[in-house]
Amino acid sequence: MAEPDLFAAESAVLAAARAAHEDDGAGAAEYRRVLGEMMAHYERLMRETRRLIRRSDRAERDMNQLNRQLHELAGQLEYRATHDPLTGALNRAALIEHASRLLEQGDLALIVLDIDHFKQVNDDFGHPAGDAVIQAVVRCLVSLLGDQVAIGRVGGEEFSVAWPTRHGAEAALLGERVCHAIAREVFAAPINRPVTASVGISWNPCGTSFDTAYLRADEALYEAKRAGRNCVRLAP
Helix, strand or coil, X not given: CCCCCCCHHXXXXXXXXXXXXXXXXXXXXXXXXXXXXXXHHHHHHHHHHHHHHHHHHHHXXXXXXXXXXXXXXXXXXXXXXXXXXXCCCECHHHHHHHHXXXXXXXXXXXXXXXXXXXXXXXXXXXXXHHHHHHHHHHHHHHXXXXXXXXXXXXXXXXXXXXXXXXXXXXXXXXXXXXXHHHHHCCCCCCCCCCCCEEEEEEEECCCCCHHHHXXXXXXXXXXXXXXXXXXXXXXX
């Protein structure tokens, strides 16, 4: 089935005008009639063209807005897939991926810290207060280390920091700064006593697997726990 000709009327008027132009015997009245029809159809085409242009402009604006919304939604979904919803720190999977990439590129200190006696904080002050403590610890880490350093929440009250460095001694000093900063942090009510953290660190040469780096840091963390908490231990 042939598609309808959307410009059939205009084509007919154009054919009549061409015939009048080629007819040497056509008079002024015929020319005026044909010219009038052409003007009417030309004006209609102009109106339709303007309407289509306006519609196209609106469609382009709507498409651009939709693209912006899709980009924003994709960014939000990516952020939610890689960040802890309570603190905004990297989640476990994202921290592992980031640290693994850093270990492929150079030496890395992996710092693992755990809030001391966190269950008691929840029991004494309630879970909302416990959540506030977790959020405050991450803010403390960001304030101390900057927002360019990879900070992750890898468990309920356990956090990890991936810090590129060529020297294990620098990692140990950084761990001490982290431990002291958390111990000095003043937490909002109803928390009415200091909250501390134990810190374990592994320094790892380029090419070390994340699992190895984490296992060593985790062992150092438990050594800090056994040493009385609120202290730092560096894996040998």
